[in-house]
Amino acid sequence: MTSVDRSDAGENQAPRKRELALVSRSTYLKEKGLQYLFFACAFLAVVTVLLIFAFTMMQAAPVFTDIGLANFFSFTWAPTEGQYGIMSLLAGSGLVTVGALVLGVPLGVGTAVYLTEIATDRVRALISPAVDLLAGIPSIIYGFFGMVIIRPVVAELTGGMGFGALTAWLVLAIMIVPTITTLTIDALNSIPMGIREASYAMGATKWQTIYKVVLPAARFGIVDAVVLGMGRAIGETMAVLMVVGNAPVIPESISSPVSTLTSQIALDMSYSSGLHRTALFGMGVVLFIISASLVGIVRLLSKMRKG
Amino acid sequence: MTVYQAAPTPEISAISTANFDFWYGDFHALTDVNLNIAKNKITAFIGPSGCGKSTFLRCMNRMNDLIEGTRIEGSMTLDGADIYAEGVDPVDLRRRVGMIFQQPNPFPKSIYENVAFGPRLQGVTSKSDLDDIVEESLKRANLWKEVSNQLSKDGLALSGGQQQRLCIARVLAVQPDVLLMDEPCSAIDPTSVQKVEDLMAELAPEMTIIIVTHNMQQAARISDYTAFFLQEVAGEPATLIEYGQTDALFTSPMDKRTEDYITGRFG
Amino acid sequence: MAINQTSRAADEQLSSSQRIKRALSHGKQGRISKNTSNKVMLGVFRVAAAITTLVLVAIIAYVVINGLPHISPDFIFGWPHGVNAEGGIWPTIVSTVYVTALAMLICTPIAVLAAVYLAEYAKQGRLVGIIRYAADALASVPSIVMGLFGYALFVEAMGFGLSMFSAALALALLMLPIIMRTTEEAIRAVPRYIRWGAYGLGATKWQVVSRIVLPSAFGRIATGIVLGIGRAIGETAVVLYTMGQAINLPITPMDSGRPMTVHLYLLANDGINMNAAYGTALLLMIIILAFNLFARHLSRKSK
Numbered sequence: 001m002t003s004v005d006r007s008d009a010g011e012n013q014a015p016r017k018r019e020l021a022l023v024s025r026s027t028y029l030k031e032k033g034l035q036y037l038f039f040a041c042a043f044l045a046v047v048t049v050l051l052i053f054a055f056t057m058m059q060a061a062p063v064f065t066d067i068g069l070a071n072f073f074s075f076t077w078a079p080t081e082g083q084y085g086i087m088s089l090l091a092g093s094g095l096v097t098v099g100a101l102v103l104g105v106p107l108g109v110g111t112a113v114y115l116t117e118i119a120t121d122r123v124r125a126l127i128s129p130a131v132d133l134l135a136g137i138p139s140i141i142y143g144f145f146g147m148v149i150i151r152p153v154v155a156e157l158t159g160g161m162g163f164g165a166l167t168a169w170l171v172l173a174i175m176i177v178p179t180i181t182t183l184t185i186d187a188l189n190s191i192p193m194g195i196r197e198a199s200y201a202m203g204a205t206k207w208q209t210i211y212k213v214v215l216p217a218a219r220f221g222i223v224d225a226v227v228l229g230m231g232r233a234i235g236e237t238m239a240v241l242m243v244v245g246n247a248p249v250i251p252e253s254i255s256s257p258v259s260t261l262t263s264q265i266a267l268d269m270s271y272s273s274g275l276h277r278t279a280l281f282g283m284g285v286v287l288f289i290i291s292a293s294l295v296g297i298v299r300l301l302s303k304m305r306k307g
Numbered sequence: 308m309t310v311y312q313a314a315p316t317p318e319i320s321a322i323s324t325a326n327f328d329f330w331y332g333d334f335h336a337l338t339d340v341n342l343n344i345a346k347n348k349i350t351a352f353i354g355p356s357g358c359g360k361s362t363f364l365r366c367m368n369r370m371n372d373l374i375e376g377t378r379i380e381g382s383m384t385l386d387g388a389d390i391y392a393e394g395v396d397p398v399d400l401r402r403r404v405g406m407i408f409q410q411p412n413p414f415p416k417s418i419y420e421n422v423a424f425g426p427r428l429q430g431v432t433s434k435s436d437l438d439d440i441v442e443e444s445l446k447r448a449n450l451w452k453e454v455s456n457q458l459s460k461d462g463l464a465l466s467g468g469q470q471q472r473l474c475i476a477r478v479l480a481v482q483p484d485v486l487l488m489d490e491p492c493s494a495i496d497p498t499s500v501q502k503v504e505d506l507m508a509e510l511a512p513e514m515t516i517i518i519v520t521h522n523m524q525q526a527a528r529i530s531d532y533t534a535f536f537l538q539e540v541a542g543e544p545a546t547l548i549e550y551g552q553t554d555a556l557f558t559s560p561m562d563k564r565t566e567d568y569i570t571g572r573f574g
Numbered sequence: 575m576a577i578n579q580t581s582r583a584a585d586e587q588l589s590s591s592q593r594i595k596r597a598l599s600h601g602k603q604g605r606i607s608k609n610t611s612n613k614v615m616l617g618v619f620r621v622a623a624a625i626t627t628l629v630l631v632a633i634i635a636y637v638v639i640n641g642l643p644h645i646s647p648d649f650i651f652g653w654p655h656g657v658n659a660e661g662g663i664w665p666t667i668v669s670t671v672y673v674t675a676l677a678m679l680i681c682t683p684i685a686v687l688a689a690v691y692l693a694e695y696a697k698q699g700r701l702v703g704i705i706r707y708a709a710d711a712l713a714s715v716p717s718i719v720m721g722l723f724g725y726a727l728f729v730e731a732m733g734f735g736l737s738m739f740s741a742a743l744a745l746a747l748l749m750l751p752i753i754m755r756t757t758e759e760a761i762r763a764v765p766r767y768i769r770w771g772a773y774g775l776g777a778t779k780w781q782v783v784s785r786i787v788l789p790s791a792f793g794r795i796a797t798g799i800v801l802g803i804g805r806a807i808g809e810t811a812v813v814l815y816t817m818g819q820a821i822n823l824p825i826t827p828m829d830s831g832r833p834m835t836v837h838l839y840l841l842a843n844d845g846i847n848m849n850a851a852y853g854t855a856l857l858l859m860i861i862i863l864a865f866n867l868f869a870r871h872l873s874r875k876s877k
Binding site: 131149265270 | 696
């Protein structure tokens with residue numbers, strides 16, 4: 001055996017060295033070229049965001065030069081009289097969003113807790129798809145539903161037409177529930193089972209486990225869910241447009257007409273011109289900054305969490 | 308310092324390393340490995356977990372290039388050519404140095420397509436050529452009898468042991484000179500282990516096989532040469548402790564640490 | 575001496591466990607309310623889930639009950655006519671399908687390749703962080719702002735006019751981050767072992783991606799795309815000022831039209847023909863729910 005090995009080695013010694021193939025130029029170029037193409041596609045997201053901001057900003061430039069920030073951030077929105085104050089619209093957006101969160105967060109988080117902690121598998125298999133489908137229903141249908149069903153009920157209860165913040169709260173609350181529920185479910189599912197078992201093993205009831213162990217452990221994920229739900233509520237246009245009554249004033253009550261940044265843009269875009277139009281773009285910039293900041297907050301929170 | 312017992316000489320070796328060091332980022336994983344892997348023989352790498360044997364194996368077909376921040380020093384040659392020389396194509400290297408992984412990893416494709424994957428990469432398109440390659444490779448991997456009438460079945464539908472032999476067939480289809488096996492038997496059932504071991508013995512005369520194993524009986528059963536790796540102090544790099552003919556290493560280890568390991572005193 | 579110490583230690587231990595017992599017994603009074611609060615609070619969660627489900631059922635039932643009587647072949651395939659928009663909604667269906675298909679055609683290749691970059695090529699670092707932040711920001715841009723931007727850039731500045739093409743570009747931007755994310759998740763879900771197998775056979779990176787990774791991830795990617803289609807069909811604010819509102823059967827991408835969502839908005843807002851509004855709402859919902867159910871089916875199959 002050994003001798004065979006030797007003779008093999010002897011034979012092979014001269015021509016033994018076999019060079020390894022080098023990277024061929026064409027392969028190298030192809031692989032590099034593809035990599036740059038993929039990168040360009042990914043970088044398009046950055047380009048688009050910058051473009052949206054820059055372009056909307058450019059269109060809104062006269063807000064700084066001709067309207068003036070003092071006028072723009074005042075309370076009177078009366079484009080025909082040269083008053084382009086967005087504060088009442090901003091207040092309207094804020095009012096509508098806060099109300100939607102007050103109603104939607106408990107509902108969304110509650111549904112998520114029920115689905116992950118309490119429901120049996122069979123019930124879960126029924127309700128989880130329902131939540132997904134709720135997320136799939138377009139905002140125009142929510143608006144339509146709000147307009148023909150919720151508005152009359154609100155009108156009945158409060159007197160008046162039923163167009164106002166209260167109706168918008170109810171509609172938006174329904175709309176943000178799927179967002180909040182889905183993200184909260186993700187957060188709850190990422191908590192290790194062992195933590196729950198440890199709590200039960202110490203004699204805690206289900207509610208005590210949820211309240212003292214599960215929810216605190218998932219608090220960051222729930223905060224994310226709330227912030228993203230907030231983003232959805234602020235940015236929602238059609239559903240709000242159809243139920244708030246579109247009066248750009250500080251409302252007298254929660255059932256009197258109000259207007260928001262988004263609905264006012266949608267309403268005025270069709271006929272606006274000149275400074276009025278630039279003011280709408282200015283409102284677009286404000287909305288963009290708000291939504292980008294909310295995303296920034298979520299990212300910052302998750303970074304802080306990781307250390 | 309490494310102890311050598313009747314270790315292969317450079318002349319009869321397929322892969323040789325000199326002063327080989329390896330880093331994952333800042334972590335110095337391996338240091339000063341010098342060994343010659345005998346051509347067309349079976350060499351086993353043994354040692355406790357974390358001793359760098361798998362890492363070293365993955366250096367041989369530059370799989371570690373896929374991990375960010377890895378770095379080597381020293382030299383490693385295949386048939387005399389430097390594997391890590393400037394400009395060497397790791398893709399072409401991997402065609403010559405095939406690899407079998409711990410977890411059987413058939414592609415989610417048919418059995419036929421799994422085996423034909425490598426040849427197709429090399430530009431084989433003729434149906435009859437591919438048929439030939441698939442049949443011969445499956446036969447060499449001793450899987451043909453079991454799957455010949457279900458070649459269009461999903462590779463993932465096979466049993467674990469069959470999957471591993473499918474992976475071997477898949478590698479054989481590209482005719483590698485060297486076959487790296489990273490604990491190929493640790494995730495499959497005992498009967499299949501026997502089949503894979505038989506297969507290795509059949510392949511060895513025409514192929515250099517290097518196997519990483521946790522199982523010392525397996526190393527003793529099937530290998531011609533054995534290398535023992537050890538990381539003595541946590542945080543310090545691992546290295547090659549003893550290397551030589553399997554019989555010699557198992558019956559009369561020269562290093563105390565080798566003896567402790569093979570007699571089961573640690574690891 | 576030693577015995578003395580041990581007995582003292584035992585004494586101390588005994589008294590400390592006694593102390594704990596005594597302290598625990600103080601807590602016993604809360605016992606009844608513990609079980610009651612458990613029952614009450616679990617009930618609250620059940621109610622929350624019940625409300626969510628009921629709302630969905632109510633919306634669907636309401637739209638179905640009111641819309642179903644108005645849906646007929648004439649309604650689906652007919653043209654609207656007269657001031658009250660009686661007749662059918664065929665041109666709006668075509669406009670919706672047209673713009674959605676065009677948007678997906680533009681968006682999907684870019685989104686998939688971008689996801690390939692993020693999942694397979696990118697080294698984690700500042701640049702990837704910026705790309706991810708941009709994608710998240712893009713996903714959160716309010717749709718009316720995207721409509722505003724699309725109007726200013728595509729309709730006016732680039733001169734595409736109110737058209738399918740302008741609307742599709744704006745929609746594509748809105749869909750881009752959604753499909754990018756689902757595709758990236760799909761790619762990351764492909765086990766690395768399978769990649770290694772391909773690399774080990776001497777496949778280049780692109781060969782691994784194109785022949786192993788993307789085919790393996792296809793089911794999940796398709797699910798993401800189908801969900802994206804569902805969202806695009808329901809989108810209103812983006813297309814409101816980029817596609818136009820005139821009823822028109824689009825032939826070329828430069829034609830304008832009126833999508834179903836805008837049609838529904840105008841009908842409901844004017845309140846002149848609620849029957850057509852109900853019918854449109856039902857058709858819209860059927861189409862979207864069909865895509866969502868199809869996506870669920872795909873995702874179940876790919877598991």
